[in-house]
Amino acid sequence: MSEKSAKKAPYIVPIGPTHPALKEPVMFNFEMEGEVIKDVDFAPGQTHRGIEWMGMRRNPIQIVHLTDRICGICGVSHTFAFARAVEQIAGIEVPERGDYIRTILAEFERIQSHLLWAGVAAHELGFDSLLHLTWRVREQSMDVIENLTGNRVNYGIVQVGGVRRDIVPEQHKIIEDCLSTYEGLLSKLVTLFLEDRSIHMRCRDTGVLSKEDALGLCTVGPTARASGVNVDLRQDYPYAAYGDLDITAILPDQHMGETRGDVYDRIVVRLLEVGQSCGIIRQCLDQMPSGPVTAEAKLAKLLAICKKAQGEAIGRVEAPRGECFHYVRMDGKEAPANWKVKASSYSNLMSWIPMLRGEQIADIPIIVASIDPCLSCTDRVAVIRGRSRSVLTKEDLHRLSVEKTRRIQS
Amino acid sequence: MKPTKAFNRSLWAFHMNSGSCNGCEIEIVAAITPRYDPERFGIKLVGSPKHADLLLVTGPVVGKMKDRLVRVYEQMPDPKVVMCVGTCGISGGVFYDSYNLAGPVDQVVPVDVYVVGCPPRPEAIIHGVVTALAKLERIEGGEH
Numbered sequence: 001m002s003e004k005s006a007k008k009a010p011y012i013v014p015i016g017p018t019h020p021a022l023k024e025p026v027m028f029n030f031e032m033e034g035e036v037i038k039d040v041d042f043a044p045g046q047t048h049r050g051i052e053w054m055g056m057r058r059n060p061i062q063i064v065h066l067t068d069r070i071c072g073i074c075g076v077s078h079t080f081a082f083a084r085a086v087e088q089i090a091g092i093e094v095p096e097r098g099d100y101i102r103t104i105l106a107e108f109e110r111i112q113s114h115l116l117w118a119g120v121a122a123h124e125l126g127f128d129s130l131l132h133l134t135w136r137v138r139e140q141s142m143d144v145i146e147n148l149t150g151n152r153v154n155y156g157i158v159q160v161g162g163v164r165r166d167i168v169p170e171q172h173k174i175i176e177d178c179l180s181t182y183e184g185l186l187s188k189l190v191t192l193f194l195e196d197r198s199i200h201m202r203c204r205d206t207g208v209l210s211k212e213d214a215l216g217l218c219t220v221g222p223t224a225r226a227s228g229v230n231v232d233l234r235q236d237y238p239y240a241a242y243g244d245l246d247i248t249a250i251l252p253d254q255h256m257g258e259t260r261g262d263v264y265d266r267i268v269v270r271l272l273e274v275g276q277s278c279g280i281i282r283q284c285l286d287q288m289p290s291g292p293v294t295a296e297a298k299l300a301k302l303l304a305i306c307k308k309a310q311g312e313a314i315g316r317v318e319a320p321r322g323e324c325f326h327y328v329r330m331d332g333k334e335a336p337a338n339w340k341v342k343a344s345s346y347s348n349l350m351s352w353i354p355m356l357r358g359e360q361i362a363d364i365p366i367i368v369a370s371i372d373p374c375l376s377c378t379d380r381v382a383v384i385r386g387r388s389r390s391v392l393t394k395e396d397l398h399r400l401s402v403e404k405t406r407r408i409q410s
Numbered sequence: 411m412k413p414t415k416a417f418n419r420s421l422w423a424f425h426m427n428s429g430s431c432n433g434c435e436i437e438i439v440a441a442i443t444p445r446y447d448p449e450r451f452g453i454k455l456v457g458s459p460k461h462a463d464l465l466l467v468t469g470p471v472v473g474k475m476k477d478r479l480v481r482v483y484e485q486m487p488d489p490k491v492v493m494c495v496g497t498c499g500i501s502g503g504v505f506y507d508s509y510n511l512a513g514p515v516d517q518v519v520p521v522d523v524y525v526v527g528c529p530p531r532p533e534a535i536i537h538g539v540v541t542a543l544a545k546l547e548r549i550e551g552g553e554h
Contacts (some may be wrong), residue, residue, distance in 0.1 A: 018427070018478055018482060023432070024426070024435070025427055025474075025475060025478075046474050046475060047430070047475070048429075048474070048510055049505050049508050051431055054505065057507065069528070070431065071432050072431045072432035072433025072434070132443055133444075135444070136444040136445060139445050141439070143413070153433040153436055153437060153438070153529050154433050155526055265457070317493055
């Protein structure tokens, strides 16, 4: 009898890896008691493609096209971070205009990514008309991105040493039009999202991440800022043109007067960041100096410079989801000797566990979506040897990590 | 576009990510939103393969997703068509030399329609869906 009842509770509800609420595969195991989540575990790594392994067999100019495809949403951020690392190793000075264009592109990426997320969040709440509205509005930024880079997604515009295309004066008007449309629309979107009763009821005090947990789990980007952690690489460690611009991190208490660290606060931060990005692009357009957009336009010459480069460097960029981190080590060969990617979602995934504990099963989709997870960015590590699988403990991982540091240093 | 007799019913699609970079996912969702609006022809994404006529597969099929892709395909009722969206599902694309690929998609499940592009534009995806619809009609008419 006791054995039987022990089996009954808690119920295990597996969700995933292929699941309609999330566009990307991830596996969840929920321990339920009635409607309430008692505990949760998740298994990422379902979309591991071995990008770093492939990168260590290609040269930096080929890798920029691979980094575009680490993630289709933050293509600029990954390529930008990788290019910054290689530029530091090879001693390439990016022309100022190139830096400004990179900044404009990175901010357009943030606009489209946050609007995309807002639509997905509305969909997870069952508010499909708002999804369609947000995505219709988003198409304008996609048009501008296409006009500037030639592609809607996977832009292929950032190259080591600068960018591959200039922004000509005729394009300023298209950018201006888009920015003024968004600035006009933003108050409408803010009203629709933040003053809607059902969104308020579903999101307020749902999926709370305390400031202590946010700091302890090293969350980054809008997820951390929504919990009141004042981190933004653009403000803390300015790169590209951000040093010349006026940027302060957006925190929910600026708009709401308080920070609760719930799903609602994450909506607030992301929506306000759309407005902030519009302002940054406008500042960039006003201050953009003239001159070349790349340090070396000839790819053969650029490759020769990269081949000679020796050393290691870190490239950090504030992606739409938070800090994107690339470590590159080159030792005078065509391909990098080491390349490590830490995408922003990698830091944010662990925050699912405190957010989901104690919540109801119906809130799973919106809480999971609220950190804007990007699993194709994250899935970097797999241990597969033949057909045998092994589980690595924390100590094993620590040992491997120490061994690797020694190996790299020697 | 002239509605042909292929439009004798709504086409429901199930989308499966087999290890894609998210680029095709965004464009598939963009394709169902108001600018393109294929839902006016009854074309929509559904939450279960058991409801679907069309399987949209994105990504190069990484090792872990192979069996799941086969399972999703087998859960779909006949007649069914499979559409491979994006270059990496067709040939491996930029991931061609990865150690963790079980695909291209047509090595795992039979593919009827290929949509090229990295990622393809929403217009191309909708064109692919129309082609798939015509094929479904032919299958129902007894052709293969």
